[in-house]
Amino acid sequence: xxxxxxxxxxxxxxxxxxxxxxxxxxxxxxxxxxxxxxxxxxxxxxxxxxxxxxxxxxxxxxxxxxxxxxxxxxxxxxxxxxxxxxxxxxxxxxxxxxxxxxxxxxxxxxxxxxxxxxxxxxxxxxxxxxxxxxxxxxxxxxxxxxxxxxxxxxxxxxxxxxxxxxxxxxxxxxxxxxxxxxxxxxxxxxxxxxxxxxxxxxxxxxxxxxxxxxxxxxxxxxxxxxxxxxxxxxxxxxxxxxxxxxxxxxxxxxxxxxxxxxxxxxxxxxxxxxxxxxxxxxxxxxxxxxxxxxxxxxxxxxxxxxxxxxxxxxxxxxxxxxxxxxxxxxxxxxxxxxxxxxxxxxxxxxxxxxxxxxxxxxxxxxxxxxxxxxxxxxxxxxxxxxxxxxxxxxxxxxxxxxxxxxxxxxxxxxxxxxxxxxxxxxxxxxxxxxxxxxxxxxxxxxxxxxxxxxxxxxxx
Numbered sequence: 063x064x065x066x067x068x069x070x071x072x073x074x075x076x077x078x079x080x081x082x083x084x085x086x087x088x089x090x091x092x093x094x095x096x097x098x099x100x101x102x103x104x105x106x107x108x109x110x111x112x113x114x115x116x117x118x119x120x121x122x123x124x125x126x127x128x129x130x131x132x133x134x135x136x137x138x139x140x141x142x143x144x145x146x147x148x149x150x151x152x153x154x155x156x157x158x159x160x161x162x163x164x165x166x167x168x169x170x171x172x173x174x175x176x177x178x179x180x181x182x183x184x185x186x187x188x189x190x191x192x193x194x195x196x197x198x199x200x201x202x203x204x205x206x207x208x209x210x211x212x213x214x215x216x217x218x219x220x221x222x223x224x225x226x227x228x229x230x231x232x233x234x235x236x237x238x239x240x241x242x243x244x245x246x247x248x249x250x251x252x253x254x255x256x257x258x259x260x261x262x263x264x265x266x267x268x269x270x271x272x273x274x275x276x277x278x279x280x281x282x283x284x285x286x287x288x289x290x291x292x293x294x295x296x297x298x299x300x301x302x303x304x305x306x307x308x309x310x311x312x313x314x315x316x317x318x319x320x321x322x323x324x325x326x327x328x329x330x331x332x333x334x335x336x337x338x339x340x341x342x343x344x345x346x347x348x349x350x351x352x353x354x355x356x357x358x359x360x361x362x363x364x365x366x367x368x369x370x371x372x373x374x375x376x377x378x379x380x381x382x383x384x385x386x387x388x389x390x391x392x393x394x395x396x397x398x399x400x401x402x403x404x405x406x407x408x409x410x411x412x413x414x415x416x417x418x419x420x421x422x423x424x425x426x427x428x429x430x431x432x433x434x435x436x437x438x439x440x441x442x443x444x445x446x447x448x449x450x451x452x453x454x455x456x457x458x459x460x461x462x463x464x465x466x467x468x469x470x471x472x473x474x475x476x477x478x479x480x481x482x483x484x485x486x487x488x489x490x491x492x493x494x495x496x497x498x499x500x501x502x503x504x505x506x507x508x509x510x511x512x513x514x515x516x517x518x519x520x521x522x
Contacts, residue, residue: 083119121148170289306363369400374423374428418434430481432448477513
């Protein structure tokens, strides 16, 4: 972490973004400095391998693997084994497109297996054996698709072979190479007739053996998957602290400060999450109060507001040539403004912002998703956002959809204030934002966002 901070200060104008694939992203690098940066990273065992290109991306997993109180299994050795086998392997260096894999033993599914090309999740069979279920073909972008569950139970020792076999099927799918815009793994299921059963049959044929029948699948109910706040680990006497970093943007000094806290209060280790946050593990319980007090000065929240915790964004037009609108600073300001406008709001909400249709900000899986657009306002082109509602993962996964409302960026906070205040007044007992928008309907949500309908009186 200190090395990343030093590189950022020296070469990247102080820029550091945490991505939703548990990576760090630096900007403003000059090509002539890249060899020195690569050498500096290599000194601490880091690489950019798997960060880009038509190859398997870095395998992600639960940020609390090995310490999470209710995990079924520590899947990190399996994730590392798969990453070691695939990442940098020339056999998989020229796939039809990029390929994303996550492997987790966490019951919260905090690494979002539903939207990975391969999502491997732990499951306990009726006989007590812990193994894995595998989902394939998940992804967002311009044609979002939830991953398909293969009807098989995969033992831990089988996972690397099964994952490699699935990757090889993707590599050998020549029909995907015809049209690059439709070359992601999901299009085998969307456009080319594969089903869960037929795909599993091909996996078994290539493996040379048949996998066990699937167990009962238990997708999580929970809305939050971020591991934020101070919570006990499964190791007696130890806790972890999850810091909420709005949209993943953090400064070198903040990162150094967290590294210092990890050394002083934990065992020196820090972890990144798919929600663009940072965690410190192995903190002695008797020192958690002191850690909380000491961390306040860093400006990185523990137990942030719903808007602090639920806001995520892509890189945006500040650094991405594909983005139509700026997203990072917009999302950070938006979370703060919603806190100011709605200080009593305590419900769980996911608010994701993307600067273009490619969905790097994952807006199709949010309660409210904002997709960047350009609007004509009195003859002047301005940045704005198209509103999506109804997205969410877990037991009842659904993809968000356009609600038919667009507005300039500077009018977004007021529109969301109307939406969330009306939700607070009208929700039924235990009703989530996603369930409420579904009950109100698109026409009703659009009327609230636009100000055409005033908030009703609170529901008794």
